[in-house]
Amino acid sequence: MKQQDFSLLVVFDAIMTQGSITKAADSLAITQPAVSNTLARMRTAWGDELFVKEGRNVSPTPYAVNLWKQISDPIQKLDQAISPSEFDPATAQRSFYISASDIGIDVVWHSLRAISEKQAPGINIYAVPYTVENCEELLSYAKVDLILGAMVEMSRKIAYETLFKSRSVCVMRAGHPLAKKSLTIQEYYSADHLMVSLSGNTSPSPLQSVIDQQNNQERRIAMTVNHFSSLGPLLLNSDLIAIAPSLAVEKEIFNGDLVIVDVPIELYEPQIACCYHQRQASDAGLLWLRQQISSIAKARMNEHFAGLEAFLQK
Numbered sequence: 293m294k295q296q297d298f299s300l301l302v303v304f305d306a307i308m309t310q311g312s313i314t315k316a317a318d319s320l321a322i323t324q325p326a327v328s329n330t331l332a333r334m335r336t337a338w339g340d341e342l343f344v345k346e347g348r349n350v351s352p353t354p355y356a357v358n359l360w361k362q363i364s365d366p367i368q369k370l371d372q373a374i375s376p377s378e379f380d381p382a383t384a385q386r387s388f389y390i391s392a393s394d395i396g397i398d399v400v401w402h403s404l405r406a407i408s409e410k411q412a413p414g415i416n417i418y419a420v421p422y423t424v425e426n427c428e429e430l431l432s433y434a435k436v437d438l439i440l441g442a443m444v445e446m447s448r449k450i451a452y453e454t455l456f457k458s459r460s461v462c463v464m465r466a467g468h469p470l471a472k473k474s475l476t477i478q479e480y481y482s483a484d485h486l487m488v489s490l491s492g493n494t495s496p497s498p499l500q501s502v503i504d505q506q507n508n509q510e511r512r513i514a515m516t517v518n519h520f521s522s523l524g525p526l527l528l529n530s531d532l533i534a535i536a537p538s539l540a541v542e543k544e545i546f547n548g549d550l551v552i553v554d555v556p557i558e559l560y561e562p563q564i565a566c567c568y569h570q571r572q573a574s575d576a577g578l579l580w581l582r583q584q585i586s587s588i589a590k591a592r593m594n595e596h597f598a599g600l601e602a603f604l605q606k
Contacts, residue, residue, distance in 0.1 A: 300337065303330040305367050308360045309434040312349045365449070365571050379576035381412035386577055388415065391422040391430050392440040393490055395520040395540050396564075400440065403588040412580075423491035431569045437578055440585070442562035451573055452565040453586060456593040459600065460559040463541055463550045464533040474554035477507060484514035486532040488540075492518060507557065524550065535559060539596050546603055564589075 306316040307327070317324040335342055338359075343350040352360070379386075392400070397419055408415045420436050428446045430436045443452065462480075464471055470479055487494075494513055504510055515532060517523065520540040527534060527541070528549055535555075544550040566585055572578050 297337075300330060300334050301363055301367060303327055304334055304342070304356075305360070305364060307331065307343060307350065308352060308356065308364070311351075311433070311435070314348075379580055381415070381580055383414065384412060384577060385414040386416070387418060388438070388578070388581055389418045389420050389436040390438045390440060391420040391427070391436045393422045393520060395537060396422070396440040398521075399539070399592050400585055400588050403592070404584060407584050407588075421490075425491050425493075427567065431567065434569070437568065437572065438582065438585070439567040440589075441564065441567070443565045446567070449570050450567055451570050452567040453582065454563050454565045455586060455589040456564050458561050458564055459538040459597065460535055460561045461538045461541075461545075461552045462533060462535055462555045462559070463527060463545065463552055465528050465530075466548060466551050468531060468533070468551075470533065471551050471553065475556070477509065477556050480555050480557065481507070481509040481511055483512075483533045484531060485511045486523065486526055486530075486534040487513050487516050488518070488520055488523065488534075488536065489516045490518055492516070538600055539593070542596060542600075546599065552604070 303316065303320065306320050307313065310316045310319055313327050313331070314324055317327045320327070331342065338355075340355040341353055342356045343352055345351075401417070401419075404417060408417065420430070422439065422441050424442060424444050427439050427441065427444060428450055431439060431450055440455075442458070443454070462475070470483060475483075494516055515526070517526065520537070523534060523536055524541050524544040526532060528544065533553075538545065538552075541550050545552060566582055566589075568578060568582070
């Protein structure tokens, strides 16, 4: 390959990664006009528009998307071979973008900030909205560095570390008409259900749909919310019931405002993982960050599960 062709690919990769001409220029430490001029040469050489303007950012054409799928990983490996990743938390000046739900942020953020203040004062941590549906896209297009969330099927380009298995419970207010030790199938399916849907999708999870079909029943999803922090207040002030992660309503369960009720169905309990793209597997900064998140999450969930078991045995 000619050196000129390779330089085009490097700039092309930067634009794809950053989604912006200006940000690409900053990441390459060159001027914006230089990136624009290089883009013009790409369009001539490759016979495609490559990017179209969308506000302050740019959006890739199908040709650009297909090309990037082929060259992004080799470029990353070459870059790492030439400039091995080094990271000193004490002196690093870097921003990390993490996609996580509000419950994930509650688990990790406070301790992560405390560690950053002591060990890595120049580190910025930015939260990005999370939904199951867009996980691979966020990582593939380098919109985030990490994702904290439920394990879903993704391509081999996405690596992950399992943090813990979520505990699902059926909860309702202590004074609810159905607040007793266990529910029958009929009582469970006749109740009005509250569901957390981060994406706004009102359909049950695939596993829940299979369970409903096996029971020849269908829940009435009477209300949805798009973050976990709304669960407790809504359940406390209504006759809704919910299948939810026990951590999301920990305080309300432990103080007796919400009660856990046994239900005659299998509950979906996803594996919660920290996901990242394979091209960043040897990134020393991300490795440090992943280690902190793993340690924090596992310690917090061990504490939660121990407290929950002790509470249920009373």
